[in-house]
Amino acid sequence: MGKSNDTSAGTGGISGELIRRFQAIVGDDAVLSATDELLVYECDGYVVEKKLPDVVLFPGSTDQVVEIVLACNEFDVPFVPRGAGTSLAGGCLPVGGGVMITLTRMKEILEVNLQDRFAVVEPGLVNLHLTQHLAGTGFHYAPDPSSQGACTIGGNVATNSGGPHTLKYGVTVNHVLGLEVVMPDGRLVELGGATEGLAGYDLTGLFVGSEGTFGICTKVMVRLTRDPVAYRTMLGIFETVGDATRAISSIIGEGIIPAALEMMDQGIVEAVEAAYGFGFPLDAAAVLLMEVDGLEVAVDEEARRIVEICDQAGAREVRRAETQEERQLLWKCRKQAFGAIGRLSPSYCTQDGVVPRTKLPEILEFITAAGERHGVRIVNVFHAGDGNIHPILLFDERDKEQIARVFSASDEILGKCIDLGGSVTGEHGIGVEKISFMDRLFSSDDLEVMGRVRAAFNPKGRCSPAKMLPVAGACGMEHIERSHPGKQAAP
Amino acid sequence: MSGPLAETEGAPPAGGSIDYGRFLDCVHCGLCTAACPTYLETGNENDSPRGRIYLMRGVVDRRVGLTDNVRHHLDLCLDCRSCETACPSGVEYGRLIEPFRIDMKGSRAVGWFERFVLHGLFPYPRRLKWALAPMRWLQLLRVDSVARWLCLDRLLPGTLGRMYRLLPRLKPVAARLPEVLPAVGKRRARVGLFTGCVGDVMFSHTNQATARVLQANGCEVVVPRQQVCCGAIHYHSGAAEPALEMARCNVAAFPEDLDAVILNVAGCGAMLKDYGQMAAEATLKDTAMCESLAGFASRVKDISEFLVELGPRPPLGEVAWRATYHDACHLAHAQGIREAPRKLMEMVPGLELVTLPESDICCGAAGSYNLTEAEMSDRLAKRKVNNILSTGADVVISGNAGCTLQLQAALRQQRRSLQVVHPVDVLDLSYNTSNAAD
Ligand SMILES: Cc1cc2nc3c(=O)[nH]c(=O)nc-3n(C[C@H](O)[C@H](O)[C@H](O)COP(=O)(O)OP(=O)(O)OC[C@H]3O[C@@H](n4cnc5c(N)ncnc54)[C@H](O)[C@@H]3O)c2cc1C
Ligand code: SF4
Ligand code: SF4
Numbered sequence: 001m002g003k004s005n006d007t008s009a010g011t012g013g014i015s016g017e018l019i020r021r022f023q024a025i026v027g028d029d030a031v032l033s034a035t036d037e038l039l040v041y042e043c044d045g046y047v048v049e050k051k052l053p054d055v056v057l058f059p060g061s062t063d064q065v066v067e068i069v070l071a072c073n074e075f076d077v078p079f080v081p082r083g084a085g086t087s088l089a090g091g092c093l094p095v096g097g098g099v100m101i102t103l104t105r106m107k108e109i110l111e112v113n114l115q116d117r118f119a120v121v122e123p124g125l126v127n128l129h130l131t132q133h134l135a136g137t138g139f140h141y142a143p144d145p146s147s148q149g150a151c152t153i154g155g156n157v158a159t160n161s162g163g164p165h166t167l168k169y170g171v172t173v174n175h176v177l178g179l180e181v182v183m184p185d186g187r188l189v190e191l192g193g194a195t196e197g198l199a200g201y202d203l204t205g206l207f208v209g210s211e212g213t214f215g216i217c218t219k220v221m222v223r224l225t226r227d228p229v230a231y232r233t234m235l236g237i238f239e240t241v242g243d244a245t246r247a248i249s250s251i252i253g254e255g256i257i258p259a260a261l262e263m264m265d266q267g268i269v270e271a272v273e274a275a276y277g278f279g280f281p282l283d284a285a286a287v288l289l290m291e292v293d294g295l296e297v298a299v300d301e302e303a304r305r306i307v308e309i310c311d312q313a314g315a316r317e318v319r320r321a322e323t324q325e326e327r328q329l330l331w332k333c334r335k336q337a338f339g340a341i342g343r344l345s346p347s348y349c350t351q352d353g354v355v356p357r358t359k360l361p362e363i364l365e366f367i368t369a370a371g372e373r374h375g376v377r378i379v380n381v382f383h384a385g386d387g388n389i390h391p392i393l394l395f396d397e398r399d400k401e402q403i404a405r406v407f408s409a410s411d412e413i414l415g416k417c418i419d420l421g422g423s424v425t426g427e428h429g430i431g432v433e434k435i436s437f438m439d440r441l442f443s444s445d446d447l448e449v450m451g452r453v454r455a456a457f458n459p460k461g462r463c464s465p466a467k468m469l470p471v472a473g474a475c476g477m478e479h480i481e482r483s484h485p486g487k488q489a490a491p
Numbered sequence: 492m493s494g495p496l497a498e499t500e501g502a503p504p505a506g507g508s509i510d511y512g513r514f515l516d517c518v519h520c521g522l523c524t525a526a527c528p529t530y531l532e533t534g535n536e537n538d539s540p541r542g543r544i545y546l547m548r549g550v551v552d553r554r555v556g557l558t559d560n561v562r563h564h565l566d567l568c569l570d571c572r573s574c575e576t577a578c579p580s581g582v583e584y585g586r587l588i589e590p591f592r593i594d595m596k597g598s599r600a601v602g603w604f605e606r607f608v609l610h611g612l613f614p615y616p617r618r619l620k621w622a623l624a625p626m627r628w629l630q631l632l633r634v635d636s637v638a639r640w641l642c643l644d645r646l647l648p649g650t651l652g653r654m655y656r657l658l659p660r661l662k663p664v665a666a667r668l669p670e671v672l673p674a675v676g677k678r679r680a681r682v683g684l685f686t687g688c689v690g691d692v693m694f695s696h697t698n699q700a701t702a703r704v705l706q707a708n709g710c711e712v713v714v715p716r717q718q719v720c721c722g723a724i725h726y727h728s729g730a731a732e733p734a735l736e737m738a739r740c741n742v743a744a745f746p747e748d749l750d751a752v753i754l755n756v757a758g759c760g761a762m763l764k765d766y767g768q769m770a771a772e773a774t775l776k777d778t779a780m781c782e783s784l785a786g787f788a789s790r791v792k793d794i795s796e797f798l799v800e801l802g803p804r805p806p807l808g809e810v811a812w813r814a815t816y817h818d819a820c821h822l823a824h825a826q827g828i829r830e831a832p833r834k835l836m837e838m839v840p841g842l843e844l845v846t847l848p849e850s851d852i853c854c855g856a857a858g859s860y861n862l863t864e865a866e867m868s869d870r871l872a873k874r875k876v877n878n879i880l881s882t883g884a885d886v887v888i889s890g891n892a893g894c895t896l897q898l899q900a901a902l903r904q905q906r907r908s909l910q911v912v913h914p915v916d917v918l919d920l921s922y923n924t925s926n927a928a929d
Contacts, residue, residue: 032535036555037564040542047519058534085536086521104534124534126525132848149577150525275581339579342516397515 013097014054018075022057022099025067030058030105041100044085044092046433051093053080053100060105062180062188062218069216070186072099072462080464081216083124083155086147088350089431091159091211095466101216103154109133110219117224118177118194123154123217130222139224142169145427146335153220160209162427164260164334167385168293169225171427173208180219181207184463194221206453211429212464214457228259228293232303233321233330236288236310237281241265244286245360247313248384251290252357254309256302258385262289262334265364267344267379268392272333275340280333284316288384289334337381338392344379345394351410355422357387366416367391374405388426389417415440430468438470505594506551509587514548516582517541523584526577528853529567532870537564540574540584547591562595567867569857570727571820576827576851585825590772593731672702672712679709679801680750685741685763685791687756687892688720694892700919701755701794707922708804712753717744723762724859726769735773738766739780742787751792755915757891761825763791793822794915795831795890808924809841810917815884816844817875817898818851819891832890832914839921845882849874856897872901879909887911 014033022031032038033055042050054077059065072079078098085092094100103124111120114137121130127148130141144163145151151161157179162171169175178192192204207214238244244263251258264272265286273280280287288310292302307318321327341348355363364380371378371393382389391413395402414424414437424430424437438447451469458464523540524530530539537546543565549555565588574584668686682705686698705712718741722734741763745752754760767785792800816836822828829851836844855861855871875898879887887902887909889895898911 032537034558034560036546036549036558036560037537039549039555040536040545043519045520084521084524102534102536104530107534129525147520147522150522336579339581342518342580346512346515348518 014077014099015075018071018077019055021071022055022068025071026057026059026064030060032056041082041085041092041094041102044082044087044090046088046090046093046431049090049093049432051095051097053094054097056100056102058102058105062106062182065101065182065216065218066186066188068099068101069182069184069463073184073186073460076462078462078465080467081154081158081212083152083158084126084147084150086151086155087159087431088352088428089159089425089433091155091429091431091464091467093432093467095432098462103152103216103218106218107152112137112224113194114139114224116194117226118221119224120219120221121153123152123157123220125153127151127153127156134224138227140227141222142166142175142225143172146338153222154217157208157217157220158210158212159427159429162383162386162388164262164331164383165291167261167383168257168259173205175223175225176204176208176220177223178221179204179207179217181215181217183215184458184460188218192221209429210457211431211468213454213468215463230296230299231259231291231293231327232299233289233291233327234303234306235280235319235321235330236290236306236315237284237317237319238286238288238310238313238315239284240314241286241364242361243314244288245357245364245384247288247310247315248360249358250309250313251306252385254305256292256305258290258302258306259293260289260291261383261385263287263380263382263384264289264334264337265380267377268337268341268381271340271343271379272337274343275336276329276333278329278333281316289330334381341379341392341394345377345396347395347397349393349395349406349410351389351391351393351413352425352428353389353391353414353417353422354424354426355387355389355417355420357385359420359422360384360387360389363389363413363416363420363422367413370409370412370416374409376402376405376409378409383426386426387422390426432467435466435468435470438468504550504553505557506547506587506591508594509547509551509590511551513583513587514544514551516580517544517578518580519545520580522579523574523577523582526573526852528569528571528573528855528871528874529867531852532867532874535564538567540578540582543568544582544584544587547587557595565591565595567864569820569853569855569860569871571853571857572824573820573851573853576824586768589727592727596730668698668702668714670714670716672706672714674709674711675706676709678711681711681713681748682797683713683715683745683749683752685718685721685745685752685754685756685759686714687754687759694895694913697755697892697913697916700913701753701915704794704798704915704918704922705753708798708801710801713746713749715744715746719744721759721762723758726762727859731769731773735769738769738784742766742783745787747786749790751797752787752790753792753794753797755794755890755913756893757793757819757821757826757828758893760791760793761821764788764826793826793828793831793890795822795835796826796828798918799831799834803835803838803918804922806839806918806921806925808921808926810839810921810924811841812886812917813843813845813884814886814888814917815847815879815882816850817847817854817879817887817889817894819889819894820851820853820857822890823851828890832888835914835918836888839917842917845884847882847884848878850878854894854897854901856891856893861897868897872897876901876905876907880907885909888914888917890914 019033038052041056042052057068059068078096080094080100082092082100082102106122107124108122134140143156143161144165145161156172157176160172177194181189183189191207263286269280269287270282290306292299310318321330367378377394378391380391393406393409395406417424418440424434521541527539536542546561546564550557555561568588570588572585684702702712719737722737726734766788770781770784816833836842853871854875855868861868887898889911890913895911902909
C-alpha cells in the first residue's frame with residue numbers, strides 16, 4: 001500500500017509508542033492513523049453524529065485482537081469494534097476517540113457441519129456470503145436483515161439483527177449456538193457451543209445484542225436452517241390501512257406463522273412502482289407482502305387460508321406470485337424499497353419502533369397525525385408480522401426548520417410506541433442514537449441492573465463507551481450535538 | 492481533528508465542478524461495500540465505494556486535501572461499477588469518479604506510459620499491429636516460450652513486462668472484413684459492426700465470428716472503414732477532449748439508417764452507449780452534435796443483447812464443453828446485461844454451463860488497470876482464477892476482450908490450460924458444426 005505519513009496525524013489521543021505497538025501486532029498495512037484515511041471511519045450508517053477514531057486497526061486473527069485489547073488496557077485508551085458499518089444507530093461511533101477494531105479481514109468460514117447443522121465463522125464474514133456458500137447444500141443461515149448483502153455476522157450478533165423472515169425463524173439470538181469473545185480486559189472466553197442445553201448461565205444469549213459493550217466476538221457458531229421445500233408468496237391489496245392490519249392480526253391469530261408478513265403504505269408503493277414497475281396499484285392505501293413456506297402440501301392450505309382471511313378483512317384483491325421471477329421481483333421491491341425513496345424527496349430519515357401487533361392501526365393513525373401536525377410527509381414500510389414499524393420521514397436537509405420538525409415528529413412517534421407498550425427499536429439497536437430514550441423505556445432499577453451486568457463484562461468501560469446505557473463509561477462522553485438527521489437509509 | 496484541511500485556499504478543489512447533489516444521493520448506508528472488489532480484498536473502507544465517495548466529497552468540502560493517500564484509494568478504484576448495481580439509492584458512482592479523476596489528472600503530470608502506449612498506441616489498430624509484429628514472429632518461432640520459461644521476460648522494465656505477459660498467443664490477423672456482408676436468407680435487419688482497436692488486432696477471429704453469426708441470423712452487416720477507437724482509454728484516464736473527438740468520428744462513420752450498431756467488446760459498448768452523457772458532461776455548445784451523439788448511443792447494442800432481442804436462430808451443432816460464464820463488469824454492471832449471454836449459451840446443445848462463484852466481481856483487467864495498478868490487478872486475477880478452478884470447467888466464456896486477456900494471462904501463469912472464449916465464438920462454432928453436418 002502506497003501510504004504516506006506526511007498528513008497531520010489524527011492520532012490526537014494516542015501516543016506514537018502505542019501506534020508502533022499496534023504496527024508490531026498487526027503489521028503496517030493493517031494500521032490507519034493519518035487523518036485523511038480515518039475520515040471515512042467517523043460515522044457508520046447513522047450520519048448525524050461524527051467522531052474520528054485515533055487509529056483504525058484490521059486484525060487478522062483472534063490472537064491479534066487479544067493483543068490489541070491488552071495494549072489498549074495498558075495504555076488506558078477506549079476501543080470500539082466495527083464490522084461493515086451499516087449500523088443505523090451509530091453503534092460504531094468512537095465516542096471519545098481511541099482505537100477502532102475493524103473485523104473485516106477476519107472473514108473465513110472455518111467449518112460447515114451439515115450433520116449437526118452448524119457452521120463456525122469469523123465475525124467479519126458478510127451475512128449473505130454464508131448463505132451463498134451454503135447454496136446447494138439444502139441449508140441456509142436464516143436471519144436475513146435487509147442489509148444482508150453487506151453487514152457482517154459479528155455485527156448481526158452485536159445488534160441481534162432481524163429481517164423479514166425472522167417472523168417465523170426468529171432473530172439472530174435464535175441462531176447463534178456459541179461464541180468466542182475477547183473480553184474487554186483481553187481474556188479469551190468461549191460461550192455456548194454446539195450441544196443443546198448447556199449448563200450454567202446462557203451467556204451467549206446475553207452477549208447477542210450487547211452492541212459491542214461486552215467485548216469483541218471473534219468467532220461465531222451459527223445454527224443452519226433447512227431450506228423450505230416450497231413457498232407461496234402473495235400480495236394483498238387493501239383500501240384502508242385498518243383493513244390491512246386487521247388481516248395481519250387475524251392471520252397470526254389463526255395460528256398461521258407466515259415466513260414473512262410485510263406492509264407498505266401508499267406513499268412507499270408509489271416510489272417502488274416508479275423504481276421497479278411491478279404493477280402495484282397506486283390508489284390502494286396499503287399492500288401486504290405475505291409469504292408462507294414449508295412442505296408442498298402444507299403451503300397450499302396455508303395460502304388458501306390467508307387469501308380467505310384477507311377477503312374477510314375486506315381486501316380488494318389478493319395476487320399470487322406465479323413464478324420464481326415474480327417472487328424475486330416482489331422481494332426486491334420490498335428489500336430495496338428505501339432505495340426508491342430518493343425519488344420522493346431529497347432527504348429522509350427512517351425510524352425504527354415496535355408496538356404490539358394489535359396496536360398497529362393506532363400507531364399508524366398517530367404517525368399520520370404527527371406528520372400533519374408537524375408538516376412532515378411520512379411514508380411507511382414495515383415488518384408487520386412482529387409489529388416493527390419503520391416510518392420514513394421525508395424532508396430537505398438544506399432546510400434547518402424542516403429538520404427541527406422532523407426531530408419533533410420522530411420523538412413523538414417513538415414516545416407513542418413506548419406508551420402503547422412497545423419499544424423504540426425493533427432491530428437497529430440503541431447505539432448512541434436512542435440512548436436518551438432508555439430512561440423512558442426502563443425504570444431506574446432496570447437500568448441499574450443492566451449497568452451492573454455491563455460492569456461484570458466491561459468494568460473499566462473502555463470497550464464501546466457511551467453506547468446502549470445512558471450512564472457514560474469511564475471516558476467522558478463527548479456527545480456531539482444532534483444537528484441534523486442527514487439523509488438516512490431505511491431498512 | 493475534523494476541521495478543514497484545505498491545501499490551498501481559493502483555487503477550486505478537485506471535483507468542484509461535480510453537481511453536489513450527486514454526493515448527497517449517497518445516504519451512506521454501506522450496502523455497496525461488499526460488492527466492491529477492492530474492498531473485498533483489503534477490507535479497508537477507504538477502498539470501498541462509500542469510502543471513496545466520502546473521500547471525494549471530503550476533498551470538495553475541503554475537509555481533506557488531495558493527498559497521496561486519497562489519490563491512492565481513488566486510483567485503486569477499478570471503475571467496474573459493481574457498486575452501482577448494489578446501490579439501492581441509485582447513486583451513479585461512475586458520474587462521480589470519472590469527472591473527479593479528470594480533475595485529479597489536471598493536477599499531475601502524465602507519465603510516459605500513458606502518453607506513448609495508452610494514448611499513442613492502443614487506440615490505433617494499425618500502429619498496434621506494427622508494434623505487435625515482432626511478437627508474432629517471436630511467438631511463431633517459439634522464442635517467446637523459451638524466454639518466458641527462462642524468466643527472461645522478468646527482465647523487461649515493469650509495465651512493459653506486464654504488457655508482454657498479458658499478450659495472448661496471437662493468432663494470425665484474419666483478413667480484413669469487407670465493408671458490407673450480405674444477410675444469409677431473408678434479411679431481418681441491417682446492422683453496423685464496431686470492430687474495436689485492441690480487439691481488432693488481438694481478437695480479429697472474434698470479429699469474424701460476430702459477422703458470421705450476424706449474417707446467419709439474417710443481418711446485413713456494414714463494417715465502416717472510418718470507424719476509430721471508442722475513446723474509453725482516454726475518457727477513463729481523464730482525457731475528455733480526444734475522447735469526444737473519437738466519438739464524433741464514429742458517429743460520422745456509421746450510416747444513420749442502421750437498425751443497430753453491434754459490438755462484441757463490453758468495454759467499448761459501455762463507452763459508445765455513454766456518448767450522449769459524455770457530450771452532456773463536456774457541456775457541448777453544439778446541440779445538433781449532442782443530439783446525434785445521443786441518437787447514435789441509443790442504437791448501440793451488445794451482440795448478445797441484440798441476438799436475444801432479435802430472436803436467435805437456434806444453434807444446432809453440439810459443443811460438448813463444461814463451461815462457466817464470467818460477467819464482464821462493462822457488460823453486467825455498466826450495461827446491465829447478465830441474462831442474454833447465458834440464454835444464448837443455454838441454447839447450445841451439449842454445453843454444460845456451471846455457475847461461477849462471484850461471477851460479477853471484477854477480474855482486475857478493468858481497461859488499462861492491469862498495467863497501472865499491478866498489485867491489486869494480480870490479486871483480483873488470482874481470486875477470479877481460484878473461483879474458476881472451483882467450478883471444474885474446461886472453458887471460460889466472457890464477453891469482453893480485456894477480461895479475456897487478463898484471464899488468459901492469469902491462467903497461463905498458474906499453468907492451466909483452460910480456454911477463454913467469447914459467447915459469439917461458441918455460437919459460431921455451433922452453427923458451423925451443424926452446417927458441416929448438413
Ligand atoms: C439499508 C439498511 C437496512 C438495514 N436493515 C436491517 C434489518 O432488516 N434488520 C436489522 O436488524 N438491521 C438492519 N440494518 C442495521 C444493520 O445492518 C444491522 O444492525 C447489522 O447487524 C450491522 O452489521 P455491521 O456488520 O454493519 O455492524 P456495524 O455497523 O459495523 O456495527 C454494529 C454494532 O455492532 C458492534 N460490532 C460489530 N462487530 C462486532 C464484533 N465482532 N464484536 C462485537 N461487537 C461488534 C459495533 O460496535 C456496533 O455497535 C440495516 C441497515 C441498513 C443501512
Ligand atoms: S453508494 Fe449507495 S449503497 Fe453505497 S453507501 Fe451510498 S447510498 Fe449506500
Ligand atoms: S467502481 Fe468498482 S472498484 Fe470502484 S468503488 Fe465501485 S465497486 Fe469499487
